[in-house]
Amino acid sequence: MDDSIGIKIKKLRKERKLTLKQVSDKTNLSISFLSQVERLKSSITLESLKKVSEALDVNPSFFFSNPVKKTKSTIVRNALSDLNNRPNSFIYKDLGGNLENPLFSPLLVMLKPGDNRGSSYSHKGQEFLYVLEGTLTVLIDEEEHDLHPFDCIYLDSTTPHNWINHTDSDVKFLCISSLPI
Structure with a gap:
């Protein structure tokens, strides 16, 4: 990280x-x-x-954003370009830009084969996951759900959950989470 x-x-x-x-x-x-x-x-x-x-x-995405002047709108071009060049196995890319007082946090996430984000946990808010590439396994309250490209899931983040890559290929997906109020 x-x-x-x-x-x-x-x-x-x-x-x-x-x-x-x-x-x-x-x-x-x-x-x-x-x-x-x-x-x-x-x-x-x-x-x-x-x-x-x-x-x-x-929101955890706070720690991945760049502290620059806040704007009213942001364009992020070619968001996938540097994802494969990073040394970490679990990769986040903040897509939120620098909007002032955002209501949600969009992240591009890549999981290498066999990766997960640790043990299941819960937190305030909601998450929306949209798979771009690969097969993402989402664990919600001990129940596994496999999501394939173009599948999505909307979940209450207060329920214990986790993201897992059980495959031998990279998984890329969008995670949009609400920010604490």
């Missing part, structure tokens, strides 16, 4: 006037681990990032 995530976590935590202990209590992640992430000494899993984002009251 991106090294700037730790820097963004620390900045946001300080803006919210929270201590590492307070974030640790809200996330059940150790203070030392959180400190190492903030100091770029350790990387964070998507599952842990989700816990931190809920504790800091932001």
Whole structure:
């Protein structure tokens, strides 16, 4: 994952006037681990990032966006172009641009063969998944659903869920999630 995530976590935590202990209590992640992430000494899993984002009251996509001037509209061209060149196995690309006060977060996600985003978890909001390439397995409350290209699913994110690639090919899909209000 991106090294700037730790820097963004620390900045946001300080803006919210929270201590590492307070974030640790809200996330059940150790203070030392959180400190190492903030100091770029350790990387964070998507599952842990989700816990931190809920504790800091932001969508996880916040940590993948570029802090530039907010706009009224954004065009993202050739969003797939650099997806295959990244070293991480689980890849996010924020498609939201920099709209001010967005109501939802669009992400392009790529899972390499055998990847998943950790154990199932739940969070506030809703998700819409649309498969572009490959076969995505969505686990919802221990029930698996295979989605093929051009299939989609809309789910209540408060239900425990996970994304899995059981195949030997890349899976690319859109994930559009509502932001906490």
